[in-house]
Amino acid sequence: MSATRRAARRRRRSWIFKSEPSVYSFADLVRDGRTLWEGVRNHQARNFLRDEVAVGDEVFFYHSSVSPPVIAGLARVVEAAYPDPTQFDPASPYHDPRALPGAPIWYAVDIAPVAAVAPPVRRDELKGLAALADSLLLKRGCRLSILPLTAAEGRVITRLVRPRLVGLGGRARPRPGPGM
DNA sequence: GCCAACGTTGGC
DNA sequence: GCCAACGTTGGC
Numbered sequence: 017m018s019a020t021r022r023a024a025r026r027r028r029r030s031w032i033f034k035s036e037p038s039v040y041s042f043a044d045l046v047r048d049g050r051t052l053w054e055g056v057r058n059h060q061a062r063n064f065l066r067d068e069v070a071v072g073d074e075v076f077f078y079h080s081s082v083s084p085p086v087i088a089g090l091a092r093v094v095e096a097a098y099p100d101p102t103q104f105d106p107a108s109p110y111h112d113p114r115a116l117p118g119a120p121i122w123y124a125v126d127i128a129p130v131a132a133v134a135p136p137v138r139r140d141e142l143k144g145l146a147a148l149a150d151s152l153l154l155k156r157g158c159r160l161s162i163l164p165l166t167a168a169e170g171r172v173i174t175r176l177v178r179p180r181l182v183g184l185g186g187r188a189r190p191r192p193g194p195g196m
Numbered sequence: 197g198c199c200a201a202c203g204t205t206g207g208c
Numbered sequence: 209g210c211c212a213a214c215g216t217t218g219g220c
Binding site for chain 1: 216217218219220
């Protein structure tokens, strides 16, 4: 089997991507159909984006800094890491003068919406899950905006989210993929 | 609005 | 390299 083929068969991973909905919400993603996940300026989160987030991975779109914080949607990765263009743009709030074309510091991936979660899954519902007791997501003080889930954590969140998946644009709800 | 947690910066 | 000061994140 070729390397690409092995990569294609790699186990799909699950991630939490946090966003403040006043900056960019799941509804914005639905409107846009696809977006680059720009502006990540934390090294650990950057490393996940650059090295581990892969096409096809599942993304739980998390609204932070709102009350209550929620998982508002399901998305998937449609383009793996490439240099975040905003780092080179002096007009961008994410501009980083240390970054040079050819020597990027920050990376972005592209994601697309799969289904809305309605009603959204609230953080306090997640807190009720024993399987998430030690998760990064619920860990006090965890400020990572790109957050890996273990397979078990992904499963348990999927179980909660799945009955609430609402297809986009009035179409039928998306067929659950393998493992869902 | 408060504040805990954590990352970054900069003086030494 | 240490560490105090400061800024940001993000739940509450």
